[in-house]
Amino acid sequence: MSRISESTVRRLSHYYRVLDEVASEGKRMISSHLLAEREGITSAQVRKDLSYFGSFGRRGLGYNVEHLRTEIRGILGLDRRWRVALVGAGHIGSALLAYRGFVEQGFDVVAVYDSDPARIGTTVDGLVVQSVAELAGTQGYDIGVIATPLRSAQEVADALVAAGVRGILNFAPRKLKIPAGLALRTVDMTMEFESLSFALSKPGGPRRRRGRE
Amino acid sequence: MSRISESTVRRLSHYYRVLDEVASEGKRMISSHLLAEREGITSAQVRKDLSYFGSFGRRGLGYNVEHLRTEIRGILGLDRRWRVALVGAGHIGSALLAYRGFVEQGFDVVAVYDSDPARIGTTVDGLVVQSVAELAGTQGYDIGVIATPLRSAQEVADALVAAGVRGILNFAPRKLKIPAGLALRTVDMTMEFESLSFALSKPGGPRRRRGRE
DNA sequence: GCCCCTTTGTGAAAACATTCACCAGCGAGG
């Protein structure tokens, strides 16, 4: 098995969610064609994506919904729980805490940090907000989420690295520098707005492209 | 000029932000090499991206920071203002409203809708929250933002389409069906978490890939 | 067992994106 592309991983997430849906509809089997239809991609793409990890289907029948769901769960690493440290208890941070979907997928926010003295000591969603200064000495988190203003993002990233996280999810619109070997994902809403703006500005109006829609 | 890839547009956003930075540092010129360095990509990529839109640099000198900034502004459609309707005044919706960066880039949230009777009529960030029912008859928005729970996302998308928006930014973790010719971008935080989870689960730990980091 | 319809898995081809490599233009220094 060679290197898996980011696009494939994103699609696996999609498949996983579609499988949840069809499972709750009571379907037992699903074809690559149907999986693709819900996603707006080709059935060949679905089969190719899955083939990187094994042969999960049965010719003539399709994929067993429950079985494929379990397989993808394992592939995505959702068959275990992840300890998440959240830095930044502002709007975005609160939104993440409030969204129960993450807990269901195995992401447990076990600590919340902030630099605002007014927020430190308060309770958010059952967790006491700690000072970021205390982050340095801590250990035991798998993933750090940065939901702070832009200006402190790099500093917080460094602190998270020092605290031994292996992956960072960054909501600040800046490319962070972190050591090689650690995983970094950035969610940049500004960029999404700009991408929309570009699409709407183009002469002849928006055109659909492939890629992450 | 052929079709511009989504990756190129994303990088333009990045360049734009880097240009802001170097402008505030007082630099007048910047080379593709320096632009690339801050981005973690190659200088050839920078030049190629820009060459899709014209020749903005001067050989031997590099790019004039202010000039390139203005050009990219135009390319991304940030030299005008966009009227944005926000649906969903929950955590994410409030976070968007609170973030002044969008206004600076030309995105004016001119209306807020919600379906929760408890929220309708209240004021958020200077805007009175209206009932989603009122959305149907309205016109005049360029972009609709969906920050509602998953279950109502498609319904809201339909209402936004009926209200004549040309682009939709969706924060619900589901692929929405909208008519061809409209632009859609989805920000799926669940997917980012799962992508991290995948990276951390891989034998040998996380490996960096190109693409949107 | 045999035919027919369906659907997977997968090499090969096509499309797409990135990087290379080099020419052309620029200013500086003498």
Add this chain to the structure above:
DNA sequence: CCTCGCTGGTGAATGTTTTCACAAAGGGGC
């Protein structure tokens, strides 16, 4: 005015991702 060191623009080469197309199963009917 010539040369040198830089730097942008760009066709060609390379690398990656997606799509095509088809052989290999599978089940049902008879």
